[in-house]
Amino acid sequence: MKKSGFEATRSMLKRITPEIEEQFALANRENAESVVDMAKVLIPQRSGTNRALIRNVAIDDGSQLIDFGPKAKVIEGERGPRPFVNPALSATKKKRAARNRKAIKDAIKAVK
Template structure:
């Protein structure tokens, strides 16, 4: 009989190989690049010089940090609605979620 639930999931995740971790890192990098690309399109023309400062930076263990530049708070108006960060996140949500689901699905297939 096949066990299901938390213990089975825990055993399955323990089998994750470096190749699978690389797939997750690739998915994270592609998601961050997508956010950066959309944010660069959405940044207001008046502050267009800040477009080049929007970038993603790789940090430890495949994580990505999206940096909207040193003037992001000035451009966005402190606590006011963020005219290019929040819309970029919302516009890319479905694509990012699908990419993450695919990485998880591939990982499960690889360890099953």
């Protein structure tokens, strides 16, 4: 018996969920690395110490925590313009969105 459109869609969504989570974990890691790389280029401090403290940390659920270092609040201020965080996020925005779209497409292709 052939499944109806709704049943087929629901069945595919059940199969695709683990694949999407795996693909998003990879995309999140790559997105975090690109933000960290851009922030290291844009940080206004001349010292390499502050640059080296910018890093991302993987969390068990597949997400990434980007640590901009202990000097980030001193450089940026409490609600300052964030001279290397916001530009790093906006410079990588299109690439990060494209990487997320690709992760979804790859997950759909994998379960078909």
